[in-house]
Amino acid sequence: MLPEPVLRAAQAAIWDLDGSGIGILEHSHRGPEFGRVLERTERLVREVGGVGDEFAVLFVTAGATPHFAMVPQNFLRRGETADYCHTGVWSGKAMEEARRIGDVHVACSGAPAFTTTPTHATWSAAPRYCHYTSNETIYGTQWPSPPAGAPAPLVCDASSDIFSRPLPLDNLGLLYAGAQKNLGPSGISLVIVRRSFLDTARAAAAELSPLARYATYADEQSMHNTPNTFGVFVIGEVLAWIRDQGGLAQLEAHNRRKAAVLYDFLDASAVWRGHAAPGSRSMMNVTFRGATPELEGKLLARARAAGMSGLAGHRSVGGMRASIYNAFPEEGVRALVQLLDEVEREG
Numbered sequence: 001m002l003p004e005p006v007l008r009a010a011q012a013a014i015w016d017l018d019g020s021g022i023g024i025l026e027h028s029h030r031g032p033e034f035g036r037v038l039e040r041t042e043r044l045v046r047e048v049g050g051v052g053d054e055f056a057v058l059f060v061t062a063g064a065t066p067h068f069a070m071v072p073q074n075f076l077r078r079g080e081t082a083d084y085c086h087t088g089v090w091s092g093k094a095m096e097e098a099r100r101i102g103d104v105h106v107a108c109s110g111a112p113a114f115t116t117t118p119t120h121a122t123w124s125a126a127p128r129y130c131h132y133t134s135n136e137t138i139y140g141t142q143w144p145s146p147p148a149g150a151p152a153p154l155v156c157d158a159s160s161d162i163f164s165r166p167l168p169l170d171n172l173g174l175l176y177a178g179a180q181k182n183l184g185p186s187g188i189s190l191v192i193v194r195r196s197f198l199d200t201a202r203a204a205a206a207e208l209s210p211l212a213r214y215a216t217y218a219d220e221q222s223m224h225n226t227p228n229t230f231g232v233f234v235i236g237e238v239l240a241w242i243r244d245q246g247g248l249a250q251l252e253a254h255n256r257r258k259a260a261v262l263y264d265f266l267d268a269s270a271v272w273r274g275h276a277a278p279g280s281r282s283m284m285n286v287t288f289r290g291a292t293p294e295l296e297g298k299l300l301a302r303a304r305a306a307g308m309s310g311l312a313g314h315r316s317v318g319g320m321r322a323s324i325y326n327a328f329p330e331e332g333v334r335a336l337v338q339l340l341d342e343v344e345r346e347g
Ligand SMILES: Cc1ncc(COP(=O)(O)O)c(C=O)c1O
Pocket: 062, 063, 064, 065, 066, 090, 133, 135, 136, 137, 138, 157, 158, 159, 160, 178, 187
């Protein structure tokens, strides 16, 4: 879900951007109107996220998956090692891409059950970077805080929990996030990269084509080619909404309360069982199973009939997944709990 004020603002801007008489989908990306949109969105990323000038803020026309390859292409050379925390499907895919370029050391792993984010990592001697996925969308686990003791800058895939809580900027080299969960439309990603870390990539990345280099986006303000102008606009509106909610600490407290409504119910239930272990539970994706396949089938049918969509778990793991991103209201969680309770009582 996106916040209603954001959708209304996007609707209005399709007709008329800031009183210009021309819509956001029609303006040239080189004109002053879009220039102001880009400038405002970057300013809001910095203001809401507390992102200082030591970081560059980039808007990359791609989802999160291309970064699985782009990160090692830019920062890793053959013979060098990158450390990865393996906590589920998405970090697994990121590791696969890194292996095409250099050596991957698995510093910690939640395999095979992926119910936890590990509390201890064994880092390699001199990795180029240490990669983790802050929220594993499919298993419903979330790092309570970034992995500790990393001997190199952290690289974080924050696609499914970006701006749900204060950004993990300490020891951060680079963060990437596909926009389509908490930020806006698909097809655009936000990247926050420490300039000193980016400088360490310039030599290795020199052989890459310009759009494969993070430095190109940093040097040309994400305007080497036509950016996803509508996506940049919507991200700006979402950030203004977060600012108006009181900022990230407020939003985190709200997200915590909201997720606890569902986790508390699951913990007390005789037939529904949460997947993620306490301490690793996601505030964004609550994954759970029913006691029998019949019960799960009944719940999904009843949920569909009640107008609740997207409750089936990811096709790779089954079960149920309630995605309760930033804009999802607490009353929606309460409605789901009520339905779970009804189905439980009916047996
Ligand atoms: C944590 C995480 N990383 C990466 C991706 C892949 O994103 P995209 O489909 O934008 O490539 C997803 C998608 O759900 C995700 O949740």
